[in-house]
Amino acid sequence: MNKTYDNRAWFLVLPVFLVVAFSAIIPLITVVNYSVQDIFGPGERYFVGLEWFREVLRDTRLHEALWRQFLFSGLVLLIEIPLGVAIALMMPRKSGWAASLALVLLALPLLIPWNVIGTIWIIFTRPDIGLLGYAINTAGIPFDHTAAPLDAWITVMLMEVWHWTPLVALLAYAGLRAIPEAYYQAARIDGASDWAVFRYIQLPKMRGVLTIAVLLRFMDSFLIYAEPFVLTGGGPGNSTTFLSIHLVKIAVGQFDLGPAAAFSIIYFLIVLLFSWVFYQVLQRVGTGDRR
Amino acid sequence: MKLERSAAPAGTVPAEAPARTQPRRARRFALRKGTVGLIVYFVLLLLPIYWMLNMSLRTNADILARFTLYPTDPTLANYARIFSDPAWYSGYINSFIYVSLNTVISLLVALPAAYAFSRYRFLGDKHMFFWLLTNRMAPPAVFLLPFFQLYSTFGLIDTHIAVALAHTLFNVPLAVWILEGFMSAVPREIDETAYIDGYSFPRFFVTIFLPLIRAGVGVTAFFCFMFSWVELLLARTLTTTEAKPIAAVMTRTVSASGLDWGLLAAAGILTIVPGALVIYFVRNYMAKGFALGRV
Numbered sequence: 001m002n003k004t005y006d007n008r009a010w011f012l013v014l015p016v017f018l019v020v021a022f023s024a025i026i027p028l029i030t031v032v033n034y035s036v037q038d039i040f041g042p043g044e045r046y047f048v049g050l051e052w053f054r055e056v057l058r059d060t061r062l063h064e065a066l067w068r069q070f071l072f073s074g075l076v077l078l079i080e081i082p083l084g085v086a087i088a089l090m091m092p093r094k095s096g097w098a099a100s101l102a103l104v105l106l107a108l109p110l111l112i113p114w115n116v117i118g119t120i121w122i123i124f125t126r127p128d129i130g131l132l133g134y135a136i137n138t139a140g141i142p143f144d145h146t147a148a149p150l151d152a153w154i155t156v157m158l159m160e161v162w163h164w165t166p167l168v169a170l171l172a173y174a175g176l177r178a179i180p181e182a183y184y185q186a187a188r189i190d191g192a193s194d195w196a197v198f199r200y201i202q203l204p205k206m207r208g209v210l211t212i213a214v215l216l217r218f219m220d221s222f223l224i225y226a227e228p229f230v231l232t233g234g235g236p237g238n239s240t241t242f243l244s245i246h247l248v249k250i251a252v253g254q255f256d257l258g259p260a261a262a263f264s265i266i267y268f269l270i271v272l273l274f275s276w277v278f279y280q281v282l283q284r285v286g287t288g289d290r291r
Numbered sequence: 292m293k294l295e296r297s298a299a300p301a302g303t304v305p306a307e308a309p310a311r312t313q314p315r316r317a318r319r320f321a322l323r324k325g326t327v328g329l330i331v332y333f334v335l336l337l338l339p340i341y342w343m344l345n346m347s348l349r350t351n352a353d354i355l356a357r358f359t360l361y362p363t364d365p366t367l368a369n370y371a372r373i374f375s376d377p378a379w380y381s382g383y384i385n386s387f388i389y390v391s392l393n394t395v396i397s398l399l400v401a402l403p404a405a406y407a408f409s410r411y412r413f414l415g416d417k418h419m420f421f422w423l424l425t426n427r428m429a430p431p432a433v434f435l436l437p438f439f440q441l442y443s444t445f446g447l448i449d450t451h452i453a454v455a456l457a458h459t460l461f462n463v464p465l466a467v468w469i470l471e472g473f474m475s476a477v478p479r480e481i482d483e484t485a486y487i488d489g490y491s492f493p494r495f496f497v498t499i500f501l502p503l504i505r506a507g508v509g510v511t512a513f514f515c516f517m518f519s520w521v522e523l524l525l526a527r528t529l530t531t532t533e534a535k536p537i538a539a540v541m542t543r544t545v546s547a548s549g550l551d552w553g554l555l556a557a558a559g560i561l562t563i564v565p566g567a568l569v570i571y572f573v574r575n576y577m578a579k580g581f582a583l584g585r586v
Contacts, residue, residue, distance in 0.1 A: 005412045012407035013419060015400040016463055023438070023460050024426050030437035087332055090325035100574045104567065105333050108340060111566030113521045116559045123346055123556060131342045134358055155453035164338065200456040219427055226523050230542075234544075248432045264433040271428040279421060 028031025034261035051065060052262035062263065064238065065246040069222060072156075072242060076221040077214060079161055084213065085206070089091075089198070091173050106166045118230025121159045145232060149239035152232050156240055162237055164217060171213040175206035215278045243267060313402040341562070346556035354552045369557035379558065382537035385451065386520065387565065389534065392455035394515040397462040398508065405470035406496070410479070423464035435528045442529055453529045454536070458522060461514040469514065473507025474500075516569050520562075537562060 035052055056062060065261045087106075092098040112120070127133040127144055136143040145155040179201065187197050225244040228234070234241035234249075241249070247267065251260035346354055347369055348362040408416065434534040438457065439448070447453035477500070485495040501508070527539040541558050 003410060003412045007413045008411040008413035009407035009416075013413075016404040016423070016467065018421070019396065019400050019456070019459050020423060020426060020463055023441075023457050026441050027434050027437035028429070030440070031433055034433070039354065084370070087329065090329040090332075092326075102329065102333070103574045105336065106571055107517075107570045108563060108567065109336065111517055111520065111563055111570070113523055113541075113562050115523050115538055116562055119541070119555055119559055120339050120343050123552060124342050129346075129354055129358065129552065162336065166336070203305055223428070223430055225431070225435075226567075243431055244430050245523040247430055251432050251436075260433050264430050268428060269428045271430075272425060273426070275428060276421075279424070 031261045031264055034257050035265055037258060039257055048258065052258040053266070056259050056263045056266065059259075061238070062246060065243050069239070069243040072160075072224070073218060073221045076160055076164070077155060077217060079157070080165045080217055081167050081214060083161065083211065084165050085172045085210070087165065087169040088172035088176055089202070091169070091176075093117045093176075103170075106169055109163050109166055111192055112163075114226035115230050117159065117163055118227045120154065121162075121189060121227075121231050125155050138232065147236055149236055152240050156228050156231060159231060160221065160224070163227065164220070168217065170207055171209040175209035176202060179205045211281065215275060218278065219271060219275055222274075325409075343556045343559050346552055347560045349552045349553055351553045362564045369553045370561075372554060373557055373561065379537075379540060382535060382540035383561065385530070386526075386536040386538070389451040389454040389458070389526070389536070390516055390519045392451055393458045393462060393519045394512050396455055396516045397459055397466045398511060400459070401463055401466035401470055401511070402501075402508075405467045405474055406466065406500075408471045409474035410482070420464075420467070421510060423467065424466060426460045430522045438525065439528055448529060449531045449533045451534045454526045454534060455519075457525045457529055458519045461522075462518055465514055465518065466511045469511045470504070470507050473504045473510075477503050513569050513573045517566055520566055 009057075036047060036049060037045045038048045038051075091102055101261075109117070124130045125133040125143075125145055127137045133143060133145075143151050145152040150191060183201050183205075184197070185203060192200070223244055224242055225248070228240050228242060229245055229248075232240045234245040244267075247263055250256050250263060345360075345362055348365040348367070350366060350368060353364065406525070407413070435436065442448050442453045442457070447456075481499065481503070482495070485499050490499070519540075523536070523538045523542075526536045530536065530539065537558065541555065
């Protein structure tokens, strides 16, 4: 669709800009301010330049948390995207009661407050009262996410996959539903295999929604806090201390506002950089008829 | 099955009829295999929720005393306590108020903006859109403090409107994105005809355009509702007592007294109900909402 160039359209965007800017810009400036100052108390603050940034970049525990975070987000994308697509492919194609039921069930985990997600999984995996924990231990395999780092990782990953795969599936399902029936008819006439239909029709048509899925899952998994915090508290040891849990330890636990602010800015820039790359890719690989 | 299909002759006209029926039979079989997979997935998906339901129908003593797959002696005592204790049920009311406020605000500001994005090019339009998205990317922990200061400056702490405003940060970009997709699907000719007929922009927008994108508004409302409902950190930071959300009430209970698993599970089950109701109303439009999305 050809759009007319008209800067008066800004008047329509202005309300959005004002509402978001009210909550976005002043806190951002404040955090930048913290990051270059040493604050002892009200009225007692000194400019320290980039000192906090240097300190944060040398922090080895932060490096560990960062790699842990990359591993976590990478695993999340590797598991949830293919699984979500597979589920979307299995969903009923025709709308009806089956599709409605499937959609409502699929959305259930997405509707639960994030700390409640953690609570559910504590209840579910406790060796004494949890269904999963009890079942595994009864089967003779010792499993306790509060003691063994590997068990903690498995539990957190299970929780994450359980919680967010439905979002990927919803997005992929939406992409599939948008494919006109004519494409499938043409493929049928050509005698295309199921794999060929997926590879050359469904996958390209899902490209847009999948890139958005990747973007949302990357941002949210990289910033994950409440769920693992409730479930494992970052332990055992530091094994599930993801980046934002480490950040809270610095900011609240040690009350080092300067380094925490500097760290927040670096953190934000990492997310921004990756999201920007995804966004650029998403603009390029999109169909030619949109902008 | 795949072999059968690729082996089916397709080129000649007389061969077309069998070539059509055969893959159709094959697809029905594939569908059934998929349905089995889907049922297995949904059973796994529902297990943790079922377990919470199971816990919510038992007393805490019973939960800790023995392991049962289903409540042998079901009790509604946990639910009764939540519905009778103001500290508990006010949490739900507070959450519901600010989530509704947020949904209304997000829709009101996002509607004109989405129209602008769908109909016009203007200076910095793409940058504007990406900037909106960046508000989803800030790690909340440190930003909470300046948020608190900002909202106290305006005397908004512990009000529902504060949380509603703060949640627009991540809901408005999403709302603009979904609505823009629905609006772009409406042909421009409708706008132009209306202007020629002498409609002013506001009158056209409300009486003609909005009814056309009803489904989009419903889907957007659902997503705003959902993301505002599940958020905890901002909501907890900006409230103390009067507007405290249910999620925060639950965390307080965990840290204060010993864990009452039954009560916690009942509260958890109740947090799912409002969203499940909302999704039931927009279920038929939901898939469409994403498919028409901006990308």
